[in-house]
Amino acid sequence: MERKVAPRWQHRLTDGRIQCDLCPRACRLHEGQRGACFIRMRQGDVVILTAYGRSSGFCIDPVEKKPLNHFYPGSSILSFGTEGCNLACKFCQNWDISKSRETETLIDGATPSAIADACKIYGADSVAFTYNDPVIFAEYAMDVADTCHAVGVNTVAVTAGYICADARREFFAKMDAANVDLKCFTDDFYVRLCGAHLQPVLDTLVYLKHETGVWLEITTLLIPGENDSPDEIEAMCRWILRELGPDTPLHFTAFHPAWKLLDHPPTPARTLVAAREIAQQVGLHYVYLGNIHTTDGATTWCPQCHAVLIRREGYDIAEYRLTEAGTCPDCGATIAGRFGQFKGSFGNRRIPVYLEKR
Incomplete structure (x- = not known):
């Protein structure tokens, strides 16, 4: 198809x-x-x-893998992408998909209705447009979003946010949540390592926060010697605090050598821990660490009384104390995010899905 x-x-x-x-x-x-x-x-x-209705594959994942820690924690999400990308990141972790120039990469075909049906069959609460950037297959993602919304399924964009204003308005009008990959906080990095520019991404972040109802979280992959200096991390965090507010979750994740950046070492765990401390000192309430084994760096704490609210082990939720209304049971503070009745943790599973071609 x-x-x-x-x-x-x-x-x-x-x-x-x-x-x-x-x-x-x-x-x-x-x-x-x-x-x-x-x-x-x-x-x-x-x-x-050319990629409408064709995908590089479908899987059911935990929503925490996107990563989204404040969007219906513990729920499952059907993830898929196409091929290609409008950035040229030399460190791309999904380079076999995003850098593909072979249409044979798109081995699975599915209409929007088939994807919505699969969400209901497999019990996925949301669908994620991910693996490569959904901005480039916007029309397909938007049609899927409309069909999924009609059957009560949420939509999530995992994106670098590199999109023009008119398209941005139409595309994000169809999304319930987004994790935006803020690659760094210098234009030099974007130009050298991504073939892009910083300002359009910042514009997208400000737009999402102030002009939409989309739930927003941010991810920054820290690469040794490139974007991991304390000064740059502090400048980025201060910008997030000023422009997006202290309740915007920020995920620092560890780099592993990939694609064309094989000469850089993996990110030491201490670098991520130090980045989290900087972000917290600046005043951000929800700062997480990814791609390393951590409990503190995966836990959601109450910013008011500092009680443990959601304790995670990997993608599994080991303890969940939030009320259904999304408040701390100890002090009553409202926790930023989208919450509801906790139905248990989907856990660390990853389930391949084969959709009927129709």
Whole structure:
């Protein structure tokens, strides 16, 4: 199954090329030429999405793996992506998908209704657009979101946030939650290691926080010698505090050599611990550590009375004390996030899903 959709965001240039206005790359395309993301291509007078209805695979994951620690903790989420990416991160952990230039990568096909049906069959509370950046397959993700919302399934975007204003407004109107990958806090890093720029990502974060109802969490992968200096971490945290507020969860995760950044060592656990301490000293309430074994760095604490509210071991929730209304049972403080009745922990499982092609 393949369906090609003419996207909304494009315009013709005076020299006959068509510019894709989905993301700040502004690819200017001749007939038959693909954009930097690979899955958006000019065909005639439009830029089409060649990956509509096709995926690199589907899995049921714990929502904490996205990572989202304040969006219905313990629930399960159906995850999928396509191929390609509009960034060129040399350290990409999913490079076999995001850097793929072979359409055979898209081995699984599914309509939006098939994905919604699978969520109900497998008991997934949400669907996540992830593995590669959903911004580039926005039309497909938006159609899936509409179909999932119709049957009571939440939608989550795991994204680098590199998207233009008009597309950003339409895309995130379909999302219930987002984890935005803030790669670093310098434009030099974005240019050298990602082939992009910092400011559009900051614009997306501010937009999500102040102009939408989307639940927002942030992830920063700390790479030794690149974006792990205490000064840069403090500057980033102060920006988050000032522009997004102290209740925005921040996840520091450990780098492991991948793709074209094999000459850098893995991130020491002490670097993540120090980054968390900086963020907490700045005033952020919810700071987590990922890709390392940690209990304190995975636990949700009450920012008012400092009681343990959610204790995690890996992706498994070992202790859950939040009230159904999302408040601390000891002091009554409201905890930022989206909560409800805790139904137990999905745990550390990862379940491959095979959808019927229809």
